[in-house]
Amino acid sequence: MKRDLLTILDLSTEEILRLIDKAAKMKAELAAGCLPKTLQDKIVGLVFLKPSTRTRISFESAVLRLGGRAIFMTGQDTQISRHEPLADMARVLSRYIDAIVVRTFAHSDVEELARFASVPVVNALTDHSHPCQVLADLLTIREKRGSLKDLTVAWIGDGNNVANSWIKAAVRLDFSLNLACPAGYEPDSELVGQAARGTNGKIKVITDPVEAVASADVLYTDVWASMGQEEEAKVRLKAFKRYQINGHLLSCAPPHAIVLHCLPAHRGEEISSEVLEGPQAPVFDQAENRLHLQMALLDWLIGSKKL
Numbered sequence: 001m002k003r004d005l006l007t008i009l010d011l012s013t014e015e016i017l018r019l020i021d022k023a024a025k026m027k028a029e030l031a032a033g034c035l036p037k038t039l040q041d042k043i044v045g046l047v048f049l050k051p052s053t054r055t056r057i058s059f060e061s062a063v064l065r066l067g068g069r070a071i072f073m074t075g076q077d078t079q080i081s082r083h084e085p086l087a088d089m090a091r092v093l094s095r096y097i098d099a100i101v102v103r104t105f106a107h108s109d110v111e112e113l114a115r116f117a118s119v120p121v122v123n124a125l126t127d128h129s130h131p132c133q134v135l136a137d138l139l140t141i142r143e144k145r146g147s148l149k150d151l152t153v154a155w156i157g158d159g160n161n162v163a164n165s166w167i168k169a170a171v172r173l174d175f176s177l178n179l180a181c182p183a184g185y186e187p188d189s190e191l192v193g194q195a196a197r198g199t200n201g202k203i204k205v206i207t208d209p210v211e212a213v214a215s216a217d218v219l220y221t222d223v224w225a226s227m228g229q230e231e232e233a234k235v236r237l238k239a240f241k242r243y244q245i246n247g248h249l250l251s252c253a254p255p256h257a258i259v260l261h262c263l264p265a266h267r268g269e270e271i272s273s274e275v276l277e278g279p280q281a282p283v284f285d286q287a288e289n290r291l292h293l294q295m296a297l298l299d300w301l302i303g304s305k306k307l
Contacts, residue, residue, distance in 0.1 A: 003301055004114040004121045006107075008131045008168040016172055017148075018307035020139050023289070023296035030065060030292070037067030038303030043097040046072045047113075048124070049080070049104040054263060055124050055132070058290035059101050062298055065291070071097065090116035098302045120301040127161055128188070133262050134165040136293035138173075140286045141218055144258050151175035154216035154253070156209050157243045157270055158236075159187030162222050162262055167195045167203060176202045180212035182239045209243055213253040220260045221245050221270045237269065246272040250280065260286050 004010060011019070029035040044063045048056060056072065063070040075081050080089065090113045093100055099120045102110050107128035114121040123131055142148055152175065155163050159181045167187060170177040179187060186192070186205050196203045206212055213219055224240045225233040245259055259271070259281040267273040275281055300307050 002118065002120050005131055005297065005301075006110050006114055006121070006123045007129045008134060008165055008172060010131075011172065013172045013174075015307060016135065016138070016169075019135065019293070019296055019300065020142060022300065022307055023136075023139050023292045024143075026295045026299070027289075027292040030295075035065060035295075036304075038299045039063060039066035039068030042066075042068040042099075042302055044068060044070050044099045044101060044298065044302075045093055045097040046070055046101045046124075047078070047080075047093075047103070048072065049075045049102075049109075050125065052103055052125070054287055054290055055103055058287075059124060059294055061291055062294040066295055066299060066303060068098075068298075086112045087116040089113070090121075091118075094118040099298065122297065122301070125161065128164055129168070130161045130165050130262075131168075132290065132294060132297065133162055134169050135297075136289040137220075137260055137262070137286060138169065139289045139293055140260065140282065141258070143285070143289075144282060145217060148173060148175065151218070152216045153177050153218045153220060154209075154212040155179040155181075155220050156212060156245055156249070157181065157221045157240060158185050158224055158226070159205075160222060160226055162220075163187045164191055166220070167191055170203055171195050171198050174199060174202065176215075177204070178212035178216065179203070179205045180207065180209040180243065181205065182243065183207060185236075185239065209249055210252045213249060213257070216253050216257055218258055218260060219245055219250065219253055222262055223264070223266055224270050240270070244270060244272060245275055247274050250275055258282060263287055 060070045094117045101122045101124045103124040105127050107126040110123045164187055224236045259275055261283050265271055265276055
């Protein structure tokens with residue numbers, strides 16, 4: 001039976017932890033020059049309706065590092081641009097390739113592709129979720145902190161797709177998550193409500209960033225205006241003014257806290273240059289770990305199929 005990854009909730013707690021273990025192992029194997037080529041003769045289709053740097057290159061590199069081949073497609077490269085039904089595209093691609101990685105706007109698009117595809121479908125970002133990003137972030141946190149136990153994460157800024165994926169990760173791994181967002185920019189309220197009930201109040205949505213970081217092991221932020229929200233940028237700059245991760249906010253967190261950002265970063269907006277370039281912000285280690293997590297994911301789905 002094929003497996004898809006559309007949201008983090010598609011994985012059990014045990015699968016998440018084993019996937020992180022596998023990513024760490026493959027990272028070490030790559031560094032040692034002994035990474036097994038488990039995707040030999042496998043082809044992965046990358047269907048990207050949104051532009052990307054890290055997501056595209058990390059997935060392409062993951063496929064190539066494991067001995068497979070990647071085919072990159074934009075909307076203009078396919079009949080999607082001429083309104084071919086996604087159900088038809090899914091069934092056709094399933095006859096040609098071994099997995100489909102999709103980066104798009106509507107989350108319903110990846111759900112429809114997964115429903116009709118007979119090969120695994122991986123969500124490489126939708127407006128609702130970004131599971132591969134957060135799974136790689138968890139690998140980074142474990143590397144820097146040594147463990148995911150007794151973890152507190154403070155999300156500062158827009159309640160966007162990455163925030164939604166952090167909420168789902170908190171449900172699975174039972175850590176504390178404080179989301180500090182301006183009024184009107186909170187994460188999906190239905191998702192928050194369901195998650196809060198399932199985690200005994202460990203997920204909190206508040207407006208004060210200082211309160212959010214007071215006991216945090218990790219401070220996390222993202223751009224204030226995501227792709228497709230450019231027309232809102234000026235309004236958002238004003239609304240988010242208090243939500244910058246800077247030296248002052250970092251000083252309100254415990255001394256051991258680290259700062260993560262999924263990049264690209266707008267220095268001077270959601271994060272200061274001082275913090276982003278400082279010793280507590282391993283953001284380029286974080287970006288690298290996208291490659292290792294995605295190698296582990298693809299190996300599990302279509303390679304060795306082992307966790």
